[in-house]
Amino acid sequence: MIVYIAYPTSLNLQSANALQTYTTLRALRARRPDTLALIPRWGREPSRFHDVGAVHLPRPAIGKLSRFYKSTLLYYLEHSAFAAMTAAIVAPRRHAVEAVYIRQPIIAAWWAGGFGPQLGLPVIYEAHDLESRNPSRAKERWARGFLDLIDRTALCRATAVASLTEDFRRLLAQIGWRDPAEVAVIPDAYDEQIFAPQDRAACRAELGLPPTAAIIAYAGMTFAHRWLDGLLSAIRALRATHPNLIGLILGGRPGERAALAAHAISEGLRVAETTAMPADLYLLPPRPQTGVVRCLGAADVLVIPDTVTDVTASPLKLFEYMALGLPIVLPSIPALHEILPPHLAYSFPRRNLTGLQEALAAALAEHDPALAAARQTLAAEHTYMRRAERIIALVEQVANRR
Template identity: 25%
Template sequence: MKLQLLFFIIGLLSYLFFKKNKADYFFYIRDEQLLPLLQFFSKKIIWEAHNLPKNKKYYLKYWKNCHKIIAITQGLKNELVGGGLLADQILVAPDAVDLEQFSKVKESKEELRAKLNLPADKNLIIYTGHLYKWKGVQTLADSSKYLSDQELIVIIGGTKDDILKFKNKNQALKNILVVGHLLQHEIPAYLKAADILILPNSAQDTISKVYTSPLKLFEYMAAQKPIIASDLPSLREILNGSNSVLTEPDNPEKLAENIKRLLSNKELADKIARQSYTDVQRYTWEKRAESIINFVKFNLEMA
């Protein structure tokens, strides 16, 4: 058990022990490990599901006893319903984005590149996020072998160890720039400096294929740049042929073909960028919170 989880449990037990009126609150949690403990005190629990543990059968009774469940993808909900939960108990609420962070960036693409010390004469293909295998970043790196020197793949994110491993594995590739970790408020400027944004998730992992609702997806849409994403059920819940180019997962050559296709077709690139920005207006944190509150019907008379 993680130390931070242990401290949380100790604090929670102290709170529950000393609190006199336990009828005026709900627990909203993501960690299913807390469910057995919390349900000892209350059934007024809302669990937000981001993935499912391997021992699903063990947790099934605790999920059934939750007041409501929030699933970040339809794929997650389908698995839970398939396990015996009621569909009405579960709301699908994808992740979201703070659009204001992007509207604050007023500079042009050229001005941003000068400010961020990015090359003005290259086509920038940008990825943000972790470098986990299921994220498909190696597929993006391998796609550079099929691109010209005019294209530069920019990788933003990753832990120090993962960045070191990635650099060592790809040191022979000359058209890759690894920026490393950035603070959240720095990311919009980099995304708006891009020509294309890439979401190369692998099809070889259930998290990637079914469960994930990537924050970067909504950030990409808010950046008003064309998106190329792996054609996976999880991503198709948000993306389609009108707001992105969907590419065969785990296929670097096909990814490179689609990169070249967008770079050579400005009309298509602009069209899908406009549509994705229109679509992302539905996925703000405010609207997500509102839908969850309406679903839960948060008041003291429930359950």
């Protein structure tokens, strides 16, 4: 039995974190139906995780107290309480457990440093970055040492580590925290049931977009730290040479879209929230993934202006973009080029506006169908089924060592 412990930020899949957790679990349970997935839930909150057979434990909602005292430390307490709850659930089953697989740093630290050794169970930590570099980390000065303790415990004392990128694997070796042989690279993935090449003309007709316009598209759950203001500036500049250019941005919270609309208007762009109106930039609210793929399929070029992380950068959108085969513009970050090599992408120096404009212009000029086919072939190695197979292989390797 594999025990899979996660703390998704949305039970209705309204975040990339939740989507990745849900679709990984769906594929994992298809391969290993005995997987025990433990997920928190507040009260009777609706949850899509029932669909993948997850067991919901009561969420110890200590973090809700942050409305009175704003501190991430309250969420650390919440995650710690949930870690203890999962240990109580797993303990009676420990003789049937091959490994405990965890993708949340606080819970991983408790299991790697305490519950795992106490129960005699190997712990695998899927690290998405150092907690000490998390933009949402505890900001209190005295907490810096605590953050380092979390990272060291989770990463150094876990039986094995799953890294999203080879770049992070190298970093752990450079700082002396892990032998590379104990770190498996398991990148993110895309949902092959949804993302596939689209008929551009049909997508545009469905959405009411001009059939002959040049369209640059971006899709994301949230806009924080993604440098979308830079993308707007690049679109405005490119309209001098591409007068029929349209920007299509999908997702984000209402406040984020409002701020982006204000910035776009200051750049002289006409903005609309629906494709029923003529505009230079469409800011569309979030929609189900089946709607996302139709929006992306209407584009000529797909773009990732920036990522939240660097050595662990493995955004879901990169894999989804690749599956469509369209030209992709992205910052020149080694972790991204591990997945999509430079000759199949249009790269630019990170946060360099001139470089972004040049990369977008080059991508708009692409007419080689062999490049689209090569991206799709690469994407096929990163379906969620392939991801589940990599996780199972790591679990079996750890269990055999045990």
